[in-house]
Amino acid sequence: MEKFVRLEGLVAPLDRSNVDTDAIIPKQFLKSIKRAGFGPNLFDEWRYLDHGEPGMDPATRKPNPEFVLNFPRYAGASVLLARDNFGCGSSREHAPWALEDYGIRAIIAPSFADIFYNNCFKNGLLPIVLPAEVVEDLFRETYAVEGYRLVIDLDFQTVTTPDGQSFAFEVDTERKHRLVNGLDDIGLSLRFTEKIAAYEERRKQEAPWLFTGSQR
Numbered sequence: 001m002e003k004f005v006r007l008e009g010l011v012a013p014l015d016r017s018n019v020d021t022d023a024i025i026p027k028q029f030l031k032s033i034k035r036a037g038f039g040p041n042l043f044d045e046w047r048y049l050d051h052g053e054p055g056m057d058p059a060t061r062k063p064n065p066e067f068v069l070n071f072p073r074y075a076g077a078s079v080l081l082a083r084d085n086f087g088c089g090s091s092r093e094h095a096p097w098a099l100e101d102y103g104i105r106a107i108i109a110p111s112f113a114d115i116f117y118n119n120c121f122k123n124g125l126l127p128i129v130l131p132a133e134v135v136e137d138l139f140r141e142t143y144a145v146e147g148y149r150l151v152i153d154l155d156f157q158t159v160t161t162p163d164g165q166s167f168a169f170e171v172d173t174e175r176k177h178r179l180v181n182g183l184d185d186i187g188l189s190l191r192f193t194e195k196i197a198a199y200e201e202r203r204k205q206e207a208p209w210l211f212t213g214s215q216r
Contacts, residue, residue, distance in 0.1 A: 015068075086112050110132040130159065
């Protein structure tokens with residue numbers, strides 16, 4: 001998992017409340033359990049005018065010219081600005097996979113669905129909760145200024161605008177540790193490799209009958 005320490009990124013505004021995980025990555029793309037390759041199908045039903053299925057070449061699709069992520073001014077955005085209750089609906093982990101694969105590293109919203117919020121930290125995304133009035137101001141600035149960028153500093157837990165305004169955000173210490181060090185669930189477990197091996201060896205001595213089948 002890629003580390004997240006500091007990001008200076010182009011902002012794309014998704015001006016919709018209650019964006020659910022089925023909108024983020026539709027159900028037909030959930031057949032794969034690989035983390036990569038979902039970016040082209042992020043917001044598939046909004047980004048394209050035709051119906052998408054796994055394996056389709058994005059170059060042959062019909063982009064929706066009215067969907068914000070298809071606007072040239074937001075190409076390459078790494079910060080998504082959103083509204084209330086982002087990530088609601090089913091708990092599919094494919095949703096943060098699709099966002100990360102597209103290039104989004106941080107999402108700013110007044111609120112998130114709990115399961116989606118937790119899944120973000122496991123997959124290298126930083127979800128940032130800011131007051132609704134601050135988010136509203138950021139939407140106005142993003143619309144008004146082409147190429148609008150924000151600086152997000154996880155160490156100091158701040159979001160800074162081009163004119164120098166800085167907004168603090170909260171993040172749990174353990175979740176922050178995950179992102180700063182690029183640790184997903186497997187990475188967290190690997191920190192204890194020696195202790196796990198020592199425990200297994202001790203259990204072999206204490207209860208050898210539990211391991212006889214694995215040695216056949």
